Amino acid sequence: MRRKLIGAGLTAILTAAIGATTSAVAGADDKAKAAPKVTYADQVSGIFRSRCGSCHNPDKAKGGLNLDSYSAAMQGGGSGKVVEPGDPDNSSLLGVITHSEEPKMPPNSSKIPDAEIDLIRQWIAGGALEASGSVASVKAKPKMEFKLDPSSLGKPAGEPAMPKDVPTEPFMPMARPAAVVAMASSPWATLVALGGHKQVVLYRTTDFHLVGVLPFPEGTIHSLRFSRNGDLLLAGGGRGGQSGLAVAFNVKTGQRMFEVGKEYDAVLAADISPDHGMVALGGPSKIVRVYNTADGNLLFEMKKHTEWVTAVEFSPDGVLLATGDRNNGLMVWEAQTGREYFDLRGHAAAITDLSWRLDSNVLASSSEDGTVKLWEMENGNPIKSIAAHGGGAASVRFAKDGRIVSTGRDQRARVWDANGNKQREFDPFGDLALEAVFTQDDSRVIAADFSGEVRVLDPKDGKKLANLAINPAPLAVRLDLAKKAYAVTQAEADSLAKQLEPLQAPVTAAAVALAKAQQDVAALEKSAASRQAAVAAPEQAAQAKLAAWNEATATSQAADQLLARAQAEQAAAEKAVADAAAAEKAAADALAASKAGVEKALADKLAHDPAVAAAAAALKAAKSPEEAAKASAELTKHAARSGELISALSAAGTRQAETQSAVVRASAARAAAPAAVAPAQVRTRAATLGAQAAKQALARIGQERADAEKALADARTAAQTAAAGLAAAKKFVETATAAKAAAEKSITEKKAPLDAATAKAQALKAEVDALSAEAQRSPAKGGLAVGPQAQR
Known part of the structure; x- marks a missing residue:
């Protein structure tokens, strides 16, 4: 005989569920009374005959389903009932004709008209009546609704289900274990x-x-x-x-x-x-x-x-x-x-x-x-x-x-x-x-x-x-064993804790020293960061001064080059004046020489002319051919010499004319040369002043650059000093950490068994508490007592 173990809580749930279902059915009945009846004989049989009759008739009855009569339709097919009176959603017939379930009906075709589907739905919802005089059958009231929303299948939305305050008292204590099937x-x-x-x-x-x-x-x-x-x-x-x-x-x-x-x-x-x-x-x-x-x-x-x-x-x-x-x-x-x-x-x-x-x-x-x-x-x-x-x-x-x-x-x-x-x-x-x-x-x-x-x-x-x-084992046996085990384990934990007490002081001291060292490191890190940040401004200033010094240097060099060009131009102008005077004197000397040459050539010509005249007279006075020939030869010789002298005189004249032109040009050049000297001298004076100003600016900027570089060097030195202090402090932290680790290591070997014993004692205490609470909730019942030996 089955024993039904339904607690008060479940009974309350079932009562509420049944009450709700009853109300729903009553509401459905009221609606059915108000709405006109849909019956198999009046509406549904015609739809089945025209839409389904070719496959689900007494001769074929595919799938074991015959819809040609009311009794056959309500009996269902080879897979069971297809109509659940009063419950369209759980009637598989409605699922296949709406094509929401397989196999879709009619097969390989579109759905039957929605109006006909609605009539079949109304027929099932109204109790699947056979005729207008039939009484609707009510589907059995469910004990409780257990179906889940398909979207919730799989992993639960909340915490996975675990037993809470479920009794652990064996219902059937056994002296020996049985096969686990x-x-x-x-x-x-x-x-x-x-x-x-x-x-x-x-x-x-x-x-x-x-x-x-x-x-x-x-x-x-x-x-x-x-x-x-x-x-x-x-x-x-x-x-x-x-x-x-x-x-x-x-x-x-x-x-x-x-x-x-x-x-x-x-x-x-x-x-x-x-x-x-x-x-x-x-x-x-x-x-x-x-x-x-x-x-x-x-x-x-x-x-x-x-x-x-x-x-x-x-x-x-x-x-x-x-x-x-x-x-x-x-x-x-x-x-x-x-x-x-x-x-x-x-x-x-x-x-x-x-x-x-x-x-x-x-x-x-x-x-x-x-x-x-x-x-x-x-x-x-x-x-x-x-x-x-x-x-x-x-x-x-x-x-x-x-x-x-x-x-x-x-x-x-x-x-x-x-x-x-x-x-x-x-x-x-x-x-x-x-x-x-x-x-x-x-x-x-x-x-x-x-x-x-x-x-x-x-x-x-x-x-x-x-x-x-x-x-x-029964609850009482497990509780007794847990209490004894807890007492032994707690005593062991207490003993181990006493052994650890003397070893704790070095760990505490090392921890304090480490904390102090870490605080120092934190302060020095802040200082070092500040010092390092302070390097940025001098570094930027030094870079700016370097750029200005480079620019001033370039300016000074340009001024020097300009002065050199001005001085060269002035020297060239002054040299041009001297050169023009010298050229004028040379031209005058050449003119004098050319004039002397003309006079000499003229003198030579005049001096030779009597000889020509004498030769001509001799030719004229010649009495004989011999005398005439001799006189002619003499005349020819003197005529040739005369030509030479005339040519020399002409050349001397030409040279005189040229030297006279050179004298004119030289005089003009000598007169023009002094005009270029004055502007050159002005430019030289201006370039001299510019070069001096550029050198002064360069000197000033150079000093400023030196000052900026010194400030940068000082900032960097301060940053390096702070970094060195930080490194030393970190080294001390490492030393303090090692000291603390050494102190902790000295108790780790002792603490591991203590932790294990403490954890075990806590677990046993929790088990004792849980078993004690369960024992209070559920008084011990009779049964086969199982001792520690039987458990093994």
Whole structure:
């Protein structure tokens, strides 16, 4: 007989939910009375006949659905009911004709007219009446609404669900651990659930602390699944050959939220859909049944399996449902309709476990044939077969990152990468390895065997981190052990603290010295920064003075060059005057010489003329040819000489004329030369004054430059002095730091055990407080006492 464990809080919630639903139904009834009735006979049958009759008639009845009569339409098809009276939103018939669900109807065609869709909607909302005289049937009132908004699937909006004040008193104390055949890890919280006989044990995976025990008095738990957002924990089980069901627990409160299934044998596999709307069950009946969590009613069932159904899991996106049986049958169904999607053939022995990859594109299956197979959901083909465990694979689980963990009859748990390559093989158990899961962050593996040993393992190095008890001791025993352990640990911490007291003074002194040194460094850093900043202004001034000095130097050089040119021009003008006087004198001397030459040539000519006259007279007086010839020859000689003298006289005359012209020119030049001297002298005087002024400016700017450079040098010296002081102070800080480190090192070796003991004592104190508070809330109940020896 099932025991219903519904607390006062849940009862209040259910009462409010039922009240709200009742009011809503009453309001709907009032509307139905006010509006004209829409019935199958008057309006809907005609639409079905014209729009759907070619496929859904008594002769064809595609998908097992016949809409030709009222009774056949209300019976539904092969996937169950298509009309939910009073609930259009959950009537699959409306979904397919509005093309919001698959398969869209009519197939390969546009929707039927909106007016006809509205009539069908009104018909269903009004209770799906057969005729005008029919009475509307009211859909069963839901116990509670559990469906989630699809946009909220996956990671919860707030903190992941963790048990809070959930009792940890074992419901069924056991002297010895039993085989762990059901295990689940929260997808978001640091929580793992272990299934046993009549109870679920919850552990925190960070410190391996027991945080809750959930009673399952209906029998042995064979299946555990957290909902995709981690808020619910679904437990499936029962008594073999007698009864079975699935129960959903609120993870935070431990309260039962709902239960579904009235099996006549134990539930071996169960899962809850991502939207919390459906639960799928499987077991020895060979039938997969899918229930509505809102009212617990059966939605549909699949009967294709030929042996016990051993594995059931919804895909993370909620679109598909995978199931496996003991006769190697592996099926994938449409989750919303139960229609067959894939029949996956490849295993040679019983299916032991199923797991979907987070993207819902790959399904992993484990089998007694020793393999783990990966199947793609595009065409249902196998993409990898892993020879995982000799003798048979018992479980398989995907991590969020795509890795896989599996267990098997070879007593091993193994981790595989996303491509099916072995990454880690853990030490063997003492018995068959039955279950293994990843923690929520994929950082740890929790595995269990047939003997009841549960290990927490590190997949990075394969080391065992802790053991978890499937049979925790009663609260009183754990409280007593915790008190004793706390007393011992606190005494150890107190002893270690006393040993540390003498070592604390050097650390304090070193810390004070270091703080003082650091303060000095801070002050010197400020001073050094100020000194360094003070260099900028003198440096800028020195650069400006250098630029001015360079400019003054260039000006002075230009003035010197101008003076040199003026002096050269004055010298040239003065030299031109002297040269003109000398040239005039030379021209006068040449003129005098030329005149003397003319006189001499004239004298020579006059002196020769008598000889010519005598020769002419002799020729004239010649009496004989001989005398005439002699006289003619003499005349010719004197005539030639006369010509020479005439030529010389002409040349002398020419020279005299030329020298007279030169004298005129020289006189003009001598007269003009003094006019250029005066301006040249003026320019020279001006250039002299400019050069003197430029030199004075250069000297002044040079002094200013020297002053600026001295100021810059002084500022730089001050900055260097401040930097040197800062460096010395920093050196002292290093020394003080080293001294403090040395002092701290002297107590580190003593402090580490103290910290560990203190932390352990604090943890034990917190555990004592928590267990004491729980003991006060829940008085001890009778049961099998389990002592420390039995726990081992």
